[in-house]
Amino acid sequence: MSRRRLLALLVGGAALFAAAFAAVVIATSGSSSSDELVVYSARSHYGEEEPFERFAADTGTDITYHGGTASELYERLQSEGGNTPADVLITVDAANLWRAKEAGMLAPVSSPALDAAVPEDLREPDGAWYGLTLRARTIMRSAERVGPDEVTTYEGLGDPRWKGRLCLRRSTSEYNVSFVADRLAKDGPAVTERMLRRWMANDPEILESDTEVLDAIADGDCDVGLTNHYYLEREREEDPDFPVEVVWADQEGRGTHVNLSGLGVLRDSDSPAEARQLIEFLVTPEQQSVFQENNHEFQVAECCDFKRDPIDVDAAGARLDEAINLMDEVGWD
């Protein structure tokens, strides 16, 4: 290669690369304008959910979605600080709302409409976040091998008769962590640890997702498990004869554990008014019933046809680290 060719190649290549780089940087740096809402969402089908699309169509607001896990969105918000393009944060779990509020990421919203639509234990007292939908985490049983009265309580999953017949999702699931934190807050460490140790004594099979737990019960790998209720409804959409039944746990006691997907306006939003309108729109009865029909979650205003354990997000939130440690100690993978 001659010297001139090399020089030409280097200069040309550098110029071309610089141009491409600049183009990509500019193309990706689009900041949010005031008639656009940026939603950071941990909900799985973000961007495809009907109520959000309806809001965009009704109000002429562009909604940009950015999906991810709760922790990823949290890190991102922390690092973006006051410059965040995001206006609304949606999580699938109460613990993550609690963490966002503790970190000062959420701005309190004052809205009589929201206060009227969302029951008191399903919103933050100052309006930092509101529940969007509810999801029960409860017992699933094989419709073929387990009778309706054989297991009715969370404690009951620790009965030796379920040895080798219990399926659980991994302890890194935020739903499981929230569940244990909630038990710790309400029952105390001794009772909670005893329950978990009895579960572990049954050698539960640990699976990746709630769907896998349900499939394992249907396939006969296990007889009972613990999942969010709407995953069963999804299975039934595919197969109306899916051989798994839900058991609403602890109906004689405090009631079934319920978690919430919720949302709040971010402190550094540049369109807080539109963000509030979006939340108000999403909790109207029409949109709530769309969530119920499409994803089988429960509405915040009228949940449920079974007894639900009241939610105390602050008490459970303070126990999250304890829950993670306890699950580790008892050997829940």
Next chain:
Amino acid sequence: MSAGRADAFALVTLALAALVAAPLIGLPLSFLFAPGGLAEFAGFVPEAALATLLLVLGVGAGTLVLGTALAALVSFCDFPGRGWIEWALVLPLAMPGYVFTLFALGLDVPGIRSTLGAVCVFTLVLYPYVYLLARAAFLAQSRTLIEAARGLGLSHRRAIARVGLPLAWPAILGGVALALMEALADFGTVNLLGVRTFTDAIYRVWFIAFDRDAAMQLATLLVSVTLTLLVLERLARGRARHTQLAARGDVVPPVRLRGLAAAGALIGPLLLVGFVVGAPLAQLVVWAAESVSEGLLAPEFATATRNSVLLALMSAVLVPTLAVVLAYGVRASRSRVAGVAGRTATIGYGLPGSVVAVAVIVPLGWLERRIDGLAGTGLLLTGTVIGLFYAYLVRFLALAWGAVEASLARIPSSLDEAARGLGSDRLDVLARVHVPLMRTGLATAALLVFVEVMKELPATLLLRPLGGDTLAIAVWQATSESLFETAALPALLIVLVGLLPVALMIRLSGRRGAELEAAQAAGAWAEEYEAVRA
């Protein structure tokens, strides 16, 4: 060359190395800023240490035995189809650990969710490192040594065991160290199999407990394990070079296998590669076909493909370019400091991607706020692709550096001096001596970076700009929803792209004629691969 000039080179090298290594060197600072951070999760440390130790021992033994045995088979024995088997055995390198794990989980192998299961998976996917290095070392051995041993009364088999193996030992250990570093940095496999290594503990503490300080402290512990392995690998490699220089003469003539032995030598490796690469690939193809015919394609599949290719292409230019600058700085300055700086700049590759991602986003966010305060530029770094490219640089510079350095090292400085003596200036030397000799190394560097960026998940997830989903993100999103059919097509594309470097490797070595030349090429390739992976 004047002293002032040399200092300038050292300075450039130092600055570049500091830029790349800063986020990782900053990890131990978390012990200063949050001294009690890890106390909250003290129970995780002994557990992670034990699991990591078991994994290191198991994978070390597994890859050592499997890799060396296969290398000995193809080096010292001849059987029909050996030429094919020789290269087919490299293919598992292209199979990402988590893809194979998903496949193995689908088979419901009993006991796979255990440390032993993880050891087996890692052994099957990572043995090619040992295989490649051991094979290169075997082929570089002189027949005279083996013949001398036979002349002293040893059988062929014992001659290989008593002379051939010990000679290759440093290279084999180097390969084991590489496999172990891969295993330590892996997250997908241990997470899927529920093995609680340091990577898993970091994941729990950071993703589930949101405790960044404790996560960084766990990461510091992991880094110290990785660095220990790196040092061991360096030591092994240093001796390996020595033995290769000593080897001269023809290669050891292989023993011809017949009948059952020949059939076993052909079928065993075929079954192995079929199981590790063929079967999972076939499964992906079936799922991908289903997803296409049923319209279950990942949303925005086209955008994700475009983003992946664009990011990978630009990184494949950017990262090797900086590696060349770094390698030249080290070469020109000849100072020890520059050499150490060069090494330091490449530690990012031995770390789990999620650690690199946090280590990068924290200082970037800080810097961005300072710049914004002065110039009002907003999210200049984390909100655009700049932050993402920086993360790729931190993570993958080692890959490019290894390939570039290996090819640069083969150009003796006497060649530079000769060219300069004949009246060429520095640029001339670069154009007419270095570039032609480094072409292969540069192509390797670009290809490896391209493939790795296509696969990269944690840093991309954290630092991608709005709307910047990639194929790896599409796979992750679909699998976390248990939508395996939807995940299949993007996963298939990633695996197929991963086959490119292996194909290139096979092609390059196939071009040489004589067996000795092929052996030397393989040795160079393996060394490159080894340097690259270090």
